[in-house]
Amino acid sequence: MSTQTTTRPSTGAEADEAAPAVEVADLVKRYGRSSTPAVDGLSFAVRRGEVFGLLGPNGAGKTTTVGVLTTRVTKTSGRATVAGIDVAADPVAARAVLGVVPQRPNLDRSLDARGNLVWHAAYHGVPRARRRALADELLERMGLADKATTNPDELSGGQAQRLIIARGLMHDPRVLFLDEPSTGLDPQARLFVHDRVAELAASGVTVVLTTHDMDEAAKLADRVGIVDHGRLLALDTPSALVAALPGEATIDLTLTGADVASVRGRIDAVRGIAGVEDLTGERPDTHLRVRCDGEAGAVLAPVLGAVADAGATVSQVELGEPTLEDVFIDLTGRGLR
Amino acid sequence: MSAPTTAPRQAGPGQGRAFLGVLGRDLAVTGKEFGSFISQVLVQPFFLLFVFGVVLGQLGYVTPGYAQLLLPGLLALNAFFVAVQATALPLVIDFSYTKEIEDRLLAPLSTRLVAVEKIVFGALRGLFGSLVMIPVGYLVLDEVAWDLAGLPFAALLLVLGSLAGGAAGLVIGTLVSPRRINVVFAVVITPLLFTGSTQFPFLQLGNLRWFQVICALNPITYVSEGLRGALTPSVPHLPGWLCLLALVAACALFGAIGIRGFVRRAID
Structure with missing residues (x-):
């Protein structure tokens, strides 16, 4: 230049x-x-x-x-x-x-x-x-x-x-x-x-x-x-x-074999968990998104423990750090324009 | 000088340079496409001149003096129409589809001056289109007898006629949507072509009063009549001052409407 x-x-x-x-x-x-x-x-x-x-x-x-x-x-x-x-x-x-x-x-x-x-x-x-x-x-x-x-x-x-x-x-x-x-x-x-x-x-x-x-x-x-x-x-x-988003990181879980309410209750009780969302929708398997206060990896083991305690089997785990897209959706909503 | 702080900022030399840049671009593009430009300018008037001035004359349907009357009319016609075409069509396409003009609208130049540039550029093409008819006339017609003392006034009329054409083109180019441009050209351009006293002297239309009134509304009439007054004064013609006045009025009217329309299209 x-x-x-x-x-x-x-x-x-x-x-x-x-x-x-x-x-x-x-x-x-x-x-x-x-x-x-x-x-x-x-x-x-x-x-x-x-x-x-x-x-x-x-x-x-x-x-x-x-x-x-x-x-x-x-x-x-x-x-x-x-x-x-x-x-x-x-x-x-x-x-x-x-x-x-x-x-x-x-x-x-x-x-x-x-x-x-x-x-x-x-x-x-x-x-x-x-x-x-x-x-x-x-x-x-x-x-x-x-x-x-x-x-x-x-x-x-x-x-x-x-x-x-x-x-x-x-x-x-x-x-x-x-x-x-x-x-x-x-x-x-x-x-x-x-x-x-x-x-x-x-x-x-x-x-x-x-x-x-x-x-x-x-x-x-x-x-x-x-x-x-x-x-x-x-x-x-x-x-x-x-960083300003509530629940900085997420753990997405796909699981089978348990009552959703009891699994959510047990995960919610884990320290460092900000909330649990049910994203199952039309899918055959239960799909939960766990929002964590700290890093997702740090609470992964206790979360999986809680799921096992509830008698459910985890088929898939996905760790997510939030992106600008989450901020964007959080602010502008999911509705189509 | 009384209130320098509240005075609007003067257009500095920068605007002049930007204006010349934008005009230079248009001229350079015309230069690149000179072949198609010259054929667009020459073909129609050449045939008009040839059929009405030569063929019909040889067959004895028109009197020998008719070509004398026709040539100034064709100069007038070309000055106006070539200018209209140079501004109207490209603007319709630019504003509606290609948006190619945007880069010039973002030049450090007031939007009104971009509109003025369009008029000036159209007028330059019109003037050129009119002037090339002179050698063509001399080549095609047996005898062209012009009063050369009238040339300066004729030149002034051609400049005004071209500017009026450029301004009229700006009006059409900014007010007409691309879907309607074909219709507009058919219903506006064709009548303009035949009501501009190009092929007949205005003052001899006394028996066709309604048609004379229509011709009086066409700015080309004043270019044709003024040119006859200057170059072939033996043909009956309107007084020069009236032609001048009418053309200045046409420039002002079309210019004002066209520039307004241009700014409206250029800025949301």
Whole structure:
């Protein structure tokens, strides 16, 4: 990233170096005559150089929030700034300091891959002499060096996504917004995109990504904001969010040959057990999830002892440490959207 | 200077550069597709000129002077229509399907100026499409007798006609849904083609008053009539100042509606 130190295009407003990279305060967005707002009083701040994940189910308001921050959606009320620039008051200056990787590919198909990068740089006032070298360098870094003269139509989904990321970086933005960056990508392409995001963060670019992919959020984000119905439900590091869940670890048991109530009663009596859930549902065998206060391994032996005491036979044991997904489900519920 | 703190931030040189960048992209793409552009621009007016100016003349159905009347009309027609096509169709597709314009909407340039760029670009194509008709006219027709003193005024009319066309294209491109664009082109474009006083002098429509009224609503009429006044003053024509006024009004009206429509489509 040492090569990314081009002169920034001069704009009406200069970015405020001391301000948070992104700040959203009491943001509300109501579309048309819709009765429920898409974003309903959202507030958060992203530190400079941070990778910030906005996590939420479909329709939670993530994309709308990014839309407001990237000047494509007008807010109803509240405040939104990028690099200290109020995006509503001065969208032109804001556009100069932010980069966008949209959810849907929107590459310019009248231009080849390199053309997409070079003209993007032209829109952003990168000096003519720098554009081509910068484009070739980013193509190289994104593994697209041999695709420079390819039309975007002929790129695979992963290649197109990498080209879009390269395009977003051509004007050396302070903040890069990635909307669902790896939706629809194969595992290799996903990993490549993840690596590039990590690299960007290491080089000091602030990254805001929206996703409904828990693993992606847990892996990439320094902090995660969980959003639903346009409101912020939780905001912390992934590990802190997980640690805050009641019953940190779980033991899943599949068993036969005993009365469920008596087995549950005996397990509940074991020290360090926070609770027992019956997940049997339609299955022929009894399926219990035991929530433990400490590590699952530490209480495994007494739990199995309790099951044996109740006269049941265990056919399968699975230890689980809770994930961000559990936090997510805990906060947003199991209902389908 | 009285209240610098509350004054809106001025568009710095950055916006000018971004504008030129966006315009440069459109021109570069036109350059790459020059062959298809030039055929799109030339084929229809060439045949109009050839059939009405040469074939019908040789057969004796139209008087020899008719080609004189037709050529300025075709210049006017091309200025307006090439501009309409350059802005309308790509915008309909861009806003509804490909979203390719998004990268330009995210350039450090006010959204209104992106809309203005679309008008200017359409106008440049229209102007070009109109100017290439001049050598074609000289090649196809036996005799073109133009009053060369009228050229500067003619150029001004063509610029205004192209801008009006670009602005009208912006209106169509931002207000019409892609499912309706075929219908709109059929029911709007075809009447515009034949009510622009391209093929006849406006003032001689006295016996067809209702048709004259319709023609008066078509901005192309004022380009055609103004060009005749400037280049072939012997053909009856509307006064130049009226044509100028009508074209400025058309630019302002279509421009205002088109830019509004563009901003509405560009920003949620």
